[in-house]
Amino acid sequence: MESSEATDAVPMRHVVYDRFGGSDVLQVTESPVPVPAGGEVLIRVHGAGLNPIDWKTRKGLGFVATQIEGRMPWTPGYDAAGEVVAVADDVTTLAPGDRVMGMIGFAESGGAYAQYAVARADELAIVPEELDLVTAGGVPLAALTAWQALFEVAGLESGQKILIHAGAGGVGHFAVQFALERGAHVIATASASNRDFLAELGVHEVIDYHTTDIADECYGLDVVLDLIGGETGKRSLQTLSESGVLVTIPTVTADEVVSAAEAMGVRAHGMKTRPDVFHLEEIAELIEDGDVRVHVDRVFPLEQARDAHDLLEAGHVRGKLVLDCR
Structure with missing residues (x-):
């Protein structure tokens, strides 16, 4: 040794x-x-x-x-x-x-x-x-969760519209930056106190979840990244386009969100993060280049x-x- x-x-x-x-x-x-x-x-x-x-x-x-x-x-x-x-x-x-x-x-x-x-x-x-x-x-874990959810499970592409719940949180603040770097139009939910933080990261629209129902505000979305789960995840299914997909992260409510999606005829997936050094190296490069903080x-x-x-x-x-x- x-x-x-x-x-x-x-x-x-x-x-x-x-x-x-x-x-x-x-x-x-x-x-x-x-x-x-x-x-x-x-x-x-x-x-x-x-x-x-x-x-x-x-x-x-x-x-x-x-x-x-x-x-x-x-x-x-x-x-x-x-x-x-x-x-x-x-x-x-x-x-x-x-x-x-x-x-x-x-x-x-x-x-x-x-x-x-x-x-x-x-x-x-x-x-x-x-x-x-x-x-x-x-x-590592938060960034890998965001990366795998966006690019492996959801297949996010440039020009698509994505809603990210809890955009100022651990996974969320990486996800909004990865999605922006990929060229997506990014909408995020957050409390009013985090509006400026997300605006500084470049988020296009910030929705205050205390005052606004996202199902009234958003429609025709390509991707929803649900970092909250439960009723929020199920409500978010209404914002998807016919070809859209929701990825729900909290495992405890993933089955009920996916079942609700099936009943509505839209797509939703749960996921489990895994270690992946190649993804982590790509993330490190974005940090090194100043594209992600x-x-x-x-x-x-x-x-x-x-x-x-x-x-x-x-x-x-x-x-x-x-x-x-x-």
């Missing part, structure tokens, strides 16, 4: 929980620094992004919770950015000192809420020099993971929340 620093002597701090529940189950503890196995690298984590799946799993909700139930204590987190400090002998694509980010340990391993984390080398992309490593921690609403130290979870679960975060794991 090739290594750039001694990590054996000092234990690392990381967040764990040993049971499902509220944010109070999150604890900071110390453990030995992990050693990368074949195909893996060890990252000294600078930034770990928070995602809704983190608090949902912590509460015992969803598929991942059923998988990790017998494997606690468990360290959450799938978004990591930092510096490679060691690589397994069979890894030739990365070296100690490389600045990397990735969606790691998905779905049952997790591990990003930590000072050090192991990751598969083929899950990691190089972080552009323009992007600091704490901020980069907010990129990463907005981090707040950075919390590792010890304040509970506060970060509470804020995330309450909703209405602009952009991303990130843990500073240094």
Whole structure:
């Protein structure tokens, strides 16, 4: 194993929980620094992004919770950015000192809420020099969700009209920028307080969901990206053109939205995000070129993971929340 620093002597701090529940189950503890196995690298984590799946799993909700139930204590987190400090002998694509980010340990391993984390080398992309490593921690899962929803599932093309719900959120603020970069006409829903933020990103129309019913305002859309689910997703089906498609992200309501679409004779799909280093490299290039920017609403130290979870679960975060794991 090739290594750039001694990590054996000092234990690392990381967040764990040993049971499902509220944010109070999150604890900071110390453990030995992990050693990368074949195909893996060890990252000294600078930034770990928070995602809704983190608090949902912590509460015992969803598929991942059923998988990790017998494997606690468990360290959450799938978004990591930092510096490679060691690589397994069979890894030739990365070296100690490389600045990397990735969606790691998905779905049952997790591990990003930590000072050090192991990751598969083929899950990691190089972080552009323009992007600091704490901020980069907010990129992978949310950006990959937006990318795969827009371009793989919906097949968004230049000139099409798209409605993006919760456009100022973690996935949303990436999605509006990707859609604009692709040449789409972008409409986004947001609260009034986020209107200027979305206008700065270049969104063509911002609809205040508190005061306006999107079914009255929008029609003939090519794509709807539904980041809210439930009744919002079902109501949005009325805005589609005959050939349009809605992609709904929240898995808990995906089946009911898709069933409602079938009853109406329109298309809707759920999706699950997956790690994809090639997509992540394309996203990194857009960030490097200045075509996409990463907005981090707040950075919390590792010890304040509970506060970060509470804020995330309450909703209405602009952009991303990130843990500073240094």
